[in-house]
Amino acid sequence: MSKLPNNSASIFSVMSQLANQHGAINLSQGFPNFPEDERLLQISERIIRENIHQYTPMAGLPSLLEKIALLTQKQYGRTxxxxxxxxxxxxxxxxxxxxxxxxxGAGDEVLILDPSYDSYEPSVLVGGGIPVRVALNEDYTPNFNRIEEAITHKTKMIVVNNPHNPTGKIWTSQDFEALETILEKHPQILVLGDEVYEYITFSQPHISFHTREKLNQRTIIASSFGKSLHVTGWKIGYLIAPEHLMQEIKKIHQFLVFSVNSFSQHTIAQYLEVVDFSEVSRMYQKKRDLFQSLLKDSRFELMPCDGTYFQVVNYKNISTANDVEFAKELILKHGVAAIPISVFYKEATDRQMLRFCFAKTDETLIAAAQKLCQV
Structure with missing residues (x-):
């Protein structure tokens, strides 16, 4: 019997395969196509000749953990x-x-705010839990009335993705206060804070769960070097959680992975001594601004983008087709690949929205925009 009977090939794979088949510019999958920082490459070239190729300790390379702790203290004031x-x-x-x-565990309910990243629900289902999808407002802000109404005695976790994929929304301090008010009534509920785009923000600062003292002892925060340092293929991230929760997480981690590849850990540990994460944010803001300026005369309506490297657009002035069909048409007829937003909803809610990734070279963005302006 399948644990994931309703899961098939992801929309990301489908759109990328179509883009490859038809020679389309791929703005669908969320990974950069520009070179890595030369300093990172130099460290990589030097360190690969060193004696760093055996297992690291299960929880991570001590020097990398120390650098992350310093970064967390500097960025968020949390020890x-x-x-x-x-x-x-x-x-x-x-x-x-x-x-x-x-x-x-079996029967535990996990609240997931839609539209949502596609790994949350399968993770819950494999563990025997029950995913409960709660729709965000139409402007993609959290609807706390819906969140509170969805809570039952079985609710054990809420997943919060901030900055938000696919919409680029960032939570405000008022949003956090509203969540804290609700969770004060439900001490059994844990928070999983997916903050992988924490260093890619623009119009307002990212507020991290690290700074929310009321929630620190019940929150697990996920971060990604793949996103922050644009090395997605290295597949390296990290979790920060209070000891009583981390003990349980490590029990599973040791049999799922044991230890993450040593090369990337050693390299990133040294790179963190020189990288400035504010530079990452500024670089992506320039790309966002360029992409938006290139599309300003198109028939696409651009939605606000406060963070991440994704731009959501509405195509209601162009077509009445559903977003999956229009995304395929965009590849076949116009040579640009995007992701339809409906796939991020449990109910496949279609508001005629597409997501473009602007983590690309300026040349790629210019070429894609030229095609999109002709749609």
């Missing part, structure tokens, strides 16, 4: 214990899967 509250993971997705399967 974390490298021995008991941190874990290096094989990408944030593995960290999220491990967390859910360590802390959610």
């Amino acid at each position: 974390v214990n490298t021995n008991t509250e941190m874990l290096i993971t094989a990408g944030a997705t593995q960290g999220i899967f491990t967390t859910i399967n360590a802390l959610i």
Whole structure:
């Protein structure tokens, strides 16, 4: 019997395969196509000749854990214990899967805010839990009345993705206060904070769960070096959680991964000494601004993008087709691949929205925009 009977090939694979078949510019999958920082490459070239190719400790390379602790202190003012509250993971997705399967049991309910990243629900289902999808407002802000109404005695976790994929929305301090008010009434509920785009924000600062003292002892925060350092193929991220939760997460992690690849850990540990994450944010803001300026005369309506490297557009002035069909048409007739937003909803809610990834070279964005302006 299948544990995931309704899962098939992901929309990301489908759209990328179509793009490859038809020679389309691929703005669907969320990974950069520009070169890595030369400093990172130089460290990589030097370190690969060193004696760094055996297992690291299960929780992570100590020097990397120490650098992350310093970064967390600098960025958020939070002191974390490298021995008991941190874990290096094989990408944030593995960290999220491990967390859910360590802390959610059969029949436990997990609230997922739609539209949502496609790994959350399968992670819950594999663990025997029950995913409860709660729709965001039409402007993609959280609807706390719906969230509170969805809570039952079986609710054990809520997943919050901030900054938000696919919409680029960022939570405000008022949003966090509203969540804290609700969770004060329900001490059994844990929070899984997916903050993989924490260093890619624009119009307002990212507010991290690290800064929410009321929630620190019940929150697991997932971060991604793949996203922050644009090395998605390295598949390396990390979790920070209070000791009593991290103990359970490590029990699962040791049999799922044991330890993450040593090369990337050693390289990133040294790179964190020189990288400035504010530079990452500024670089992506320039790309967002360029892409938006290139599309301003198109028939697409651009939605606000406060963070992430995704731009959502509405195509209601162009077509009445559903978003999956229009996304396929965009590849076949116009040579640009995007992701339809309906696939991020449990009910496949279609508001005629597409998601473009602008983590691309300027040349790629210019070429794609030229095609999109002719749609």
